[in-house]
Amino acid sequence: MSEIAYTLVYDSNPASKVSVAEFRTLLEKGRDESKIDAMKQILVAMLDGNPMPDLLMHVIRYVMPSKNKELKKLLYFYWEIVSKHDEQGKLRQEMILVCNAIQRDLQHPNEYIRGNTLRFLTKLHEPELLEQLVPSARACLEHRHAYVRKYAIFAIYSIYQVSDHLIPDAAEIINDFLVTETDPTCKRNAFISLGNLDHEAALRYIQDSISNLSDADPLLQLAFIEFIRRDKSTELRSRYVALLTELLDANSNTVVYEAAHSLTLLSSNASVISQAASKFIELAIKEADNNIKLIVLEKIHEIHVANPGVLEDLTLDILRILSCQDIDIRSKAISIALELVSSRNVDEIIKLFKKELQKSVNDSYDKSTQYRGVLISAIHQTAIKFGQVAGGVVDLLLDFLPELSSSSESDILGFVKEVIEKFPELRSSILARLVGALSQVRSGKIYRGVLWIIGEYxxxxxxxxxxxxxxxxxxxxxxxxxxxxxxxLAGEDGQSEESTAAVSSKPVVLADGTYATESALTxxxxxxxxxxxxxxxxxxxxxxxxxxxxxxxxxxxxxxxxxxxxxxxxxxxxxxxxxxxxxxxxxxxxxxxxxxxxxxxxxxxxxxxxxxxxxxxxxxxxxSKLLEVAFLEATRDAFKSQVQEREQKKALKDADELLKHSHAVDEVVSFRQLSKAQPKSVNDEDLTAATGVKVEEDLSSRLKKIVQLTGFSDPVYAEAYVKTHQFDVVLDVLLVNQTTETLKNLHVDFATLGDLKVIDKPTTQNIPPHGFFKISTTIKVTSADTGVIFGNIVYDGGHGAESRVVILNDVHVDIMDYIKPAKCNEAKFRSMWNEFEWENKINIKSTLPSLKDYFVAVLEGTNMSNLTPGAVIGEECQFLSANLYSKSSFGEDALANLCVEKKGEFITGHVRIRAKGQGLALSLGDRVAGLSKKGTGIKLDKV
Missing domain, CATH: 1.20.58 (Methane Monooxygenase Hydroxylase; Chain G, domain 1)
Structure with missing residues (x-):
């Protein structure tokens, strides 16, 4: 009840404008059907910023007497948004008539009209109007129909919230109603209201209902859980935990989910957490909806992150979800299991992975190839982490080598390379298996990988x-x-050796359009x-x-x-x-x-x-010793350094994860309120999560985002502060009247190019001479393509002249606000590179001093991450090739391949960018081209 609810209204034809006079005519002479259409248009216009106060009396005269239920429903929407006070802030006289009509509807014999009217009372915040409606609202608590009673409870609670002296005994009324009520929805509404009004009375009711808790309606059980979750009393926490534990056996899956989630918030006991996680796992297995499965799996992962090591015994239970055919669910379950694997359960997990891999080979599921890749990657990670299972795993994967797809074979070879390097005792057996598999390999890529392993080991x-x-x-x-x-020649039946040798020839057309001769033998x-x-x-x-x-x-x-x-x-x-x-x-x-x-x-x-x-x-x-080093040592040392680098990164990542959950005994406690200067080490996200108020950015960063929209000599000066959120752009526009006249009916119209959409329209205002006015508008962003916001300022001219227009400068949305660096493995990068169809190739010519400087500039300017291992550039390096990757806030992948060289004072080469959509590839290409031009200091001799 305390949360604010919003209604989204869509205007299908914003260009069509109906005047107030036309609305009056429709309301006066139209039938109920035309009045319904007129009321819908009136509501949209009012929500769009036009209050239309002159229509109030016409609505009272011509709409309020109607008995049409749809029209009456629209009428209550109108009472909700219409201004109920005049310019002096006093209640308008017309509202007395409205109040009488509402009172009659509260006594209407039709229960749905009564319920709709009671629901309107929860949105009415004028004590002068509510005072006359209290007796009728209280009488509805005893109505025979549950539809009326459930809204009557919320109406009583809402009236008490607006002005407690109107119903001083609201808590007692609701408590008595709760004891005698039998309808589950009404009991739920009454308990929610009682919990907000009288905490002790709600606690007493929970205690009285404990004996019948398992048989209670799910709606009431959910209300109990919500009350417990919001209660801050620590002395009752143990009793709450016992109550929620009992609710884990409820018949409703929704109740079980909410109870398990609340248990993880209230308790840190390992057995309680494990019990809640077990219920989550059961829900993920039983529920048929894949989205619910993903949500529950994400909740299990959050429990593991907050309580490391507690869910280790449930790893095999989590992998029971692999029975689902959806690849996303399987991947999520396997990723969670990999974080929980330990020396105690690694053997059982590897056995399960082996069974799943064997099943996937004969599976006709269309995503079975992708699932095999996920399983092979999981086996790879597990075997590298726990060396005792590496031998058996390698034998299994090599058995499947000729039967799997090329992508899976590449993963297997990568795994075999790492195992044969890290575990020397397994080399002889692995080499024997690889040599035996050579005769069955039909993929050139796999054959090359096997030859490299053989040549090195x-x-x-x-x-x-x-x-x-x-x-x-x-x-x-x-x-x-x-x-x-x-x-x-032996296959030519019926032809002599001479006739076979004299092969015929014929002209063929080559790809470039020229002719060539091709023999029949060829x-x-x-x-x-x-x-x-x-x-x-x-x-x-x-x-x-x-x-x-x-x-x-x-x-x-x-x-x-x-x-x-x-x-x-x-x-x-x-x-x-x-x-x-x-x-x-x-x-x-x-x-x-x-x-x-x-x-x-x-x-x-x-x-x-x-x-x-x-x-x-x-x-x-x-x-030559150099020849021996080049063939026998260099490539193997390079691969060994790659393996060591991956191990170092993994060790650093594990250390960071350990530090997240550990604190030194002598760690200094920092109090933000007591410190003169806030240190940079203080995490502002904690403050935001605790208070709900975002830490304001400094003034210098705000000034950089201010865009001038009009000139200093224009009648209206405008500038905008551009704020970028995750999926939208907010323009805070400052308008200044630079004339000596009042600008009437001034409004700003914005339009967009690209994947942008204007959400709200700024209101119309009158600005006095040399006056200031601020407006705000929201632009919805749906992709990371380059977008342009443009528009104009329109205001009325003097003495009946036509409207005057001031054209605004364009605002270009910076796509870098939506592109973040990301990581992916080489196999995924190559797969996406082959899959994406849009490519943008940018030729480079820059005068930056070194390749390293240019490389760093590209990484910073495009928000992309470097995927090429060991891309450390020395001063003597004259050539650079690297792969880059980033991901947008909308889930769009962006790939780039950088190939540049240093020739004299210039850095030349090209950058190839690939993306699934054309817009992202072009936008990043423009960014790279701009970086190259920015870095050049080329002087133009001729134009």
């Missing part, structure tokens, strides 16, 4: 020979060109290789389909294996030379195949150069 001679044998089988027969031609091979041919070994299939990046990685792996085998002192020289010769044969065969017509795509220059370099290194052997 195959350290023993036995392992190197086993790897080499498997790679040799994956290549197939060499030389590749001759064997493929022989297979093609065309047939391309048709064959365009299909997923599983008959060929994996590496051979990659080469014939034009995946020479994988071939280049294979060449680097050969070099690593040969160099490492040369390091082994007891290695057989004959075996080493045989491997070298075989490696050279394979690489030369790949080069020849890449330059022939049997492949779907010719080899690129970069891959050919890398393969030729590898051939040189293998032929010459280990002659």
């Amino acid at each position: 195959a350290l023993e001679e036995k392992e190197i020979q086993s790897v080499w044998k498997q790679i040799r089988e994956s290549i197939g027969e060499v030389p590749i060109v001759q064997s493929e031609q022989r297979l093609h 065309s047939d091979n391309k048709k064959k290789l365009s299909k997923d041919d599983t008959s060929r070994p994996p590496l051979r299939h990659f080469i014939l389909t034009g995946d020479f990046y994988t071939a280049a990685i294979l060449a680097s792996t050969f070099v690593k294996l040969v160099l490492r085998l040369e390091e082994i002192t007891d290695a057989d020289v004959k075996v080493l030379n045989a491997l070298k010769a075989e490696g050279l044969l394979i690489l030369v065969s790949i080069l020849r195949a890449g330059q022939s017509s049997i492949v779907a795509k010719q080899i690129d220059e970069d891959s050919a150069e890398r393969i030729l370099t590898a051939i040189t290194y293998i032929a010459e052997g280990k002659k």
